[in-house]
Amino acid sequence: MARLLFASTVLLGALLTMGRAGVDLYVDPANGNDTLCVPYPTAASSTPSNVSCRTLEYALYGNASAPVRCNSAQYALHDVVVHMASGVHSIFRQVCIGFSSNVTLVADQTGGASINCSLFPNNDTSNVTYDNVYVYNTSGMTFRGLNFQHCGPVPSNVFVSSSSNVMFEDCTFRGNIGAPLEVRFTSSITLRNTLFVGNRNMYPAPYDQNETTVDQLYQTIITGGGFTFFTRTIPATILISNCTFLDNQAGHNLANSTRPVLLKANGHGGGVILRLANTSNSSVVIENSRFDSNLAEVDGGGVYVSLSQGASYNRLVMINNTFVNNVVQNASGGAVSVNSFLISFNNTLMVINNLFVNNTANAGGAFSVALYDSDLSSTQHPDNITFYNCSFISNSANSEGTAVGLFSLVHVDQIGFPITFIDCIFDLNLSLEQSQDTSALTSFRFPTFFYGNNYFARNMGGGITLLNTRMQANGAMQFINNTAVFGAGVAMDDRCLLEITPNIRIRFEGNVASESGGAIYVEFPPIRFVIDIFNRLCFLQYICLCNDTSDVAPQDWKVGLGTRIGRESWGPG
16 A cells, blocks of 8 residues: 555656646737636646637736736746747736746747837836846746847846846847846856847936946946846856847937946947956857947947956857947947956956957957956966957057057056967058057057967058057067058057067068158157156067077167167068
């Protein structure tokens, strides 16, 4: 009898498990009937109905009253697949999925089912948040083949918080006002084959625009034009694969804001915002994706990345992506902006096989890096960024890097983290300032290293500008037909060191400077005070890298190493 009871218990448990794994709900806005269909949770324990529900809300909640707060277990779903027929699924109240597991919303035909928020009560204050779809504390949430369109103005059209194993696959976010997709404090999120197109995040910041401290800004959530991700303390795995971000905008700062430009509350990340605060061991991968014609008011026309509050040991990889025609109106990073606030360390960013074409910003036309804080007393290793096999073509800026701008805003003695370029091309980048004296790459207080074969050609404004920094040249470097006012190949100013290693093959050909330094220009103003020696002196140094410790000057260079090297063509004989 005991064995029979045990066997019956096991069988009952198996049947319940099978039933939970197979809960299918059907929603058809054209042919469904909310009166005759069987909603959840009744559908989990009854014979499936042959009648589809007409609305998503009824399929999920039945006759239950609208949730006031989405973080309530009353609306939990478990092992549910919601099949959504082709057509427009209008939502009339906030769709809440909280304390749930293994929930999938899938279109019967990819791209055929659209979630439309045009009838959503955006001013309904009974909702604690005004987000159209809210996922909270859920493990295993999948959206597949759905369109999210014409939602807003709300803070976020789809908002996911404190969840795990979240996926958007074959989805489209189109023509939304507000942040199309915002994810916070979620341990894993995948975007695959998903399109963000024509979204306008113009929702105003919900706090004092005139607060000017970095600390205040980075305690507050900001959202971008496409996908926004933010985590604090919680390690995260983020994958953006085969996605397209087209014609999205992040803007709308108040006209009377007195904040410095870079600290304005909105206008960051026209396509993507990634913020890692006080978190370690996160993995971010953006691969095989396209960022086209996105706009940010402040910085990061395509992608905005911030590492802050002790973020450490995180790895970010951007591989096989295309950034084209992205624009920043006020500051930096026409395609990508990377920012380090409140001391980050041991973070690695790999930018591999990316193409940057026709992006523009005030500084850093394609890519910018800004370091706001550093800690020399720390025994940790600094962050590092490596560009491998990247092409920067026809990008433009007014100042500090028509293609790449590296800016350290800390004290002169706190040097930025190392930046490495391997096999990169800088071609046809354009200085927009009147004097056309902004080089393709500007490095201010960032140690900059070159390996492999790097090529600077036809850049209007020059090839490289070094400001108060160190550059080391290895491998092969070519500077061909660049033009500038000073230093068409390389310009150095304000305590610089250019290290030339024995394995370097360096070529300057056809470079033209309208004032001085066709190949290399070294700024060396008259010394009036002792302090000028330390603050303005630049050096060009040959580094032996051999067993003895001496530095040996090459004997076969065709010109001497004076204060200014003014020839158009120069290099080892």
